[in-house]
Amino acid sequence: MYQPDDLRVCLTADMLRRVALRLRRRALTTAAHAADHGWLSIPRLEAGDPLPGALGVGKLTSGASVGVAEWTAPPPADVEPAALRLALLRHRYREEARLGPEAVSAASADLARWRGRLAEWATLPSEPIHAPYAAQTLEALCDDLDVPRALDVLDGLMDDEGVAPGARLETVLQLDQILALELPAAIGTR
16 A cells, blocks of 8 residues: 655645646745655755746635645656556545555556547647636636546546547647646557
8 A cells, every 4th residue: 555645745736836837826835845756747846936827716725835745755666657646636635545556557547548549639630628628627626626526527528529539639638737647648659
């Protein structure tokens, strides 16, 4: 069992930073990461680094702060970092999350399925993003950082045959800038 308590604090802070960037508000880090979290798509920041971004929509209020704890353990050797990130994001940040091999395996399977769909769609004509899905995802993220609900919206978009593949591709690419799951990884490999 992984016990990612400190890592979840860093991941939560990173998600808040990414939502802030998307909403074009300013965020300010208040503690430095003592370890390199780049393996999990969490950039190393120094105390006081100004970041363009936003806090202040929905229940994410202006002036909110998140403490960032040190986490120095290396990633488990047999786990793709994006799969661990997805498995962690499937739990509300306020809820306990203990990840066993099944949870990480399920996350790996979802990543493979989603990446395969994107690789397929990338061979088709592009279209503008699907605004309703993008808005639903952002709404979930602004509602007390409800990432599990945002992931449900993403999963619904992946399977919605009523939305053109090019629009699904562009929408997912935009959402992955926030989720940082490396979803375009398989594009161009087929």
